[in-house]
Amino acid sequence: MSASPTSAPAAAPLGARRARLRAQLEEAVLPPIVALLIAALVGDILILTYGQSPGAVYRLLFEGTWGNAYGLGQVLYKATTLTFTGLSVAIGLRAGLFNIGAESQLAAGGFVAAVVGTLLPPGIPALVVLPLFLLAAAVGGGVVGGAAGVLKSRWGAHEVITTIMLNFIVLALLNYLTVAHFKVFDTLHTAEIRSGALPRLSAVIPAFHGSAANVVILLALIAVAIAWWYLFRSRAGYELRAAGLQPQAAEYGGVHVPGVWWRAMLISGAVAGIGGLNFVLGYKHYYEDGFSTGAGFLGIAVALVGRNNPVGVVLAALLFGTLSQGGLAVNALVPKQMVEVLQAVVIIAVATSVPEVRRLLRGARRSPDA
Amino acid sequence: MTQPTGEPRPAAAGPSSPPAVSLHGIDKSFGPVRANRAASLEVARGEIHALVGENGAGKSTLMRVLSGMYAPSAGTVAVNGRDVTGWSTAQAIDAGVGMVHQHFMLVPTLTVAENIVLGREVTSAGQLDRAGAERAVSELSARTGLAVAPHRKVGDLSVGEAQRVEILKTLYRGARILILDEPTAVLSPREVDDLWRVLRQMRQGGDTIVLITHKLDEVMEVSDTVTVMRQGQTVGRVATRLTSPAELARLMVGRDVALTGAGGAPVPVHTVRADARVALEVRELTVADARKAHAVDGVSFAIAPGEILGVAGVEGNGQTELVEAIAGLRAIASGAILLDGHDISRRTVRARSDAGLSHIPEDRQTRGLVLDYSIADNLILGQQHRFARHGALDAARIADNARRQIATFDIRPSDATAPARALSGGNQQKIVIAREMGRDFSVLLAAQPTRGVDVGAIEFIHAQLREASAAGKAVLLVSADLAEILALSDRIAVMYGGRFAAVLPRADATKDVLGAYMTGASGRAA
Secondary structure, three states: OOOOOOOOOHHHHHHHHHHHHHHHHHHHHHHHHHHHHHHHHHHHHHHHOOOOOOOHHOOOOOOOOOOOOHHHHHHHHHHHHHHHHHHHHHHHHOOOOOOOOOOHHHHHHHHHHHHHHOOOOOOOOHHHHHHHHHHHHHHHHHHHHHHHHHHHHOOOOOHHHHHHHHHHHHHHHHHHHHHHEEEEEOOOOOOOOOOOOEEHHHHOOHHHHOOOOOOHHHHHHHHHHHHHHHHHHEEEHHHHHHHOHHHHHHHHHOHHHHHHHHHHHHHHHHHHHHHHHHOOOOOOOOEEEOOOOOHHHHHHHHHOOOOOOOOHHHHHEEEEEEHHHHHHHHHOOOOOOHHHHHHHHHHHHHHHHHHHHHHHHHHHHHHOOO | OOOOOOOOOOOOOOOOOOOEEEEEEEEEOOOEEEEEEEEEHHHOOOEEEEEOOOOOHHHHHHHHHOOOOOOEEEEEEOOHHHHHHOOOHHHHHHHEEEEOOOOOOOOOOOOOOHHHHHOOEEEEEEOOOOHHHHHHHHHHHHHHHOOOOOEEEHHHHHHHHHHHHHHHHHHHOOOOEEEEEOOOOOHHHHHHHHHOOOOOOHHOOOOOOEEEEEOOOHHHHHEEEEEEEEEOOEEEEEHHHHHHHHHHHHHHHOOOOOOOOOOOOOOOOOOOOOOOOOOOOEEEEEEEEOOOEEEEEEEEEOOOOEEEEEOOOEEEEOOOHHHHHHHOOOOOOOEEEEEEOOEEEOOOOOHHOOOOOEEEEOOOOHOOOOOOOOOOOOOOOHHHHHHHHHOEEOHHHHHHHHHHHHHOOOOOOOOOOHHHHHHOOHHHHHHHHHHOOOOOEEEEEEEEOOOOOOOHHHHHHHHHHHHHHHOOOOEEEEOOOHHHHHOOOOOOEEOOOOEEEEEEEEHOOOOHHHHHHHOOOOOOOO
């Protein structure tokens, strides 16, 4: 800074940019790792108090998930739904909105898609009707999310309150519609869709046999790519993020902020709704009451751990998918609730370690300069 | 680097007593940025010591080291002869060192007295002794001359009053060494005079005051000793009566500076106007504020191409609302706004911008910039639709635009991917200036364009405004800085109580005349 002003600017930006990129990467990657270590430590204590050996439990957890093709398939299946709900929550948060309603938006998307599926004539190729299913699921989730968005932009109702309340209303409504009008006798699910079912991964890779993993996982990856482009490369995303970071600056920049609110909630709901296809198109081929219980709420954790970045969301969805599936795998030794406790510890630890790790990194970087 | 000047003024506690504050060899880095480099400061007991320097020179950082907010990477901090290096804010407060920050830290829903005693409440049976608190505050208020009613809600106070509450809060905690960070940035000339009176009175009582500022006329008026910082280092320490604004400016910037905005001779820009065209016309504009009162009350004016209309006035008299209404950020109750003859009063912010209206907002940190966005992204704020094609942002053109603007307006650092948050106030303002003036426009709304920026940047911004006017742009300049208004404007309006109390040609406007209109002492002429 103090040296010759002519040479400094030319050299400084590159070095500064690299330092900043490294700092950003560290700040993004270290908190989840620290959180996992803390969760593992808490897990050790819980397992020991339960009278089991941590090594055995963790081995079982690994073998039941990434250790065999069936387990891995189940992890991928769960991670697929969580990717959609995680993206849904992340898009909302980027616009400065906390969407707690992914739970009911996911269910509504699945329900509308399943009902549309029962009305189709049989025998249409899946690829032909896929756009119709995407639209149906997006409309189902989008109406629920968009309603909360309009309540906010038109009347100023806080989205946290309205999305929580819409969860109760929508889930009860879907339960009523399923039980009173659409269920197959003696079950809690609708009739099977008559066209458009998507193949499971086991159709391509036989080792996945029996697992629920299906080609909707490709839709999830496409959704991640589109969400990333939308947030960081499109003009609408530029305006959405500006509205989320500094509404007054966005307004100054010609952005109609209430318009961003309802659009973001509509998109957020639609993305969660499309997540319902994972179950309806890819796995059971019908809507079942309660198929998605918890996946919407876990989406909040996925967005948090993934730092509202679509790529981070995928990694976080894999982590939480692994823990969910791992809970079933370790059930023989410890109650599966133990893994739910671990999930909660990860969430708390990430929420705490983001600022804490940032502080430590700053401390570490300061010392070499001194 | 420090020039020992001896005792510039006899300290109240006698020549043999240790200095109130002695900072030596202070280093402080934030990541790759070295905010302080072997900086030092020595403040005698019972003096008003001005700490001056450009934005980003490291003044605030040094004072945060003193007040315990930061621990220095190297160097020693001594207060009243005691080594207190690396102490905490709580320890600093206990030792009588208090800092009044530029941005107030008050709870708007609590009363003045409640805010002042916050953290040190007197309670009886678990309940706040409100009467006792108000009494204590009244006594302190009377003793220091910092008048403010203890029972009023802080949210209802003017900025000047809120600042008095901040100072009272610090004194209530027992501060005998008071650090004031840019205290006059938000004050009217009257309030500034009041503040000086209080500070002088405190000095007489033996208190020590460190005044962070970059306004050199303030330094000359009120301080005993000056320490100058540049690029994190202390570059000079002189007795105020032995120096001049020009010398201080040279020390601050490291070269000679034309002091137009700071009391130098005003430069008449251009006197001949060839045509009588109007670029911006405002007719009977009325704007309601949150309480449904008329913040702007039937204001009319017109600005010709190439003309600068200055709007002076104590803040809170409708200037903010006037500018925001013209920019489209605030609904108007009645009246019309015409840009190049077209009524734009019902158009959106974007439509007005596209029609040729540029706007430098008064608060760059909340309105003018998205602080977490990069310099490049901030340079297209409000024009993002021009840098997009089929919904996608054109990264190449955005980078190109950034490269050009950074070079033209000398924004530092020159790395377009750096977040705006990391820049100094002056460079943040340069982003706004570059964006709003580095494009085609016919009318510029410049609200407090040099607030909180350093001498070098002020010089630059003033030159830009003059250049714009010479190029035939119409400028509405709203500023709390009378010297700035006088130096740049062709005509000067004084806003008082939501109206234009007077509109004067530059030649008829003096500080005294404007001051009289600003305080409502002269009758309304609008």
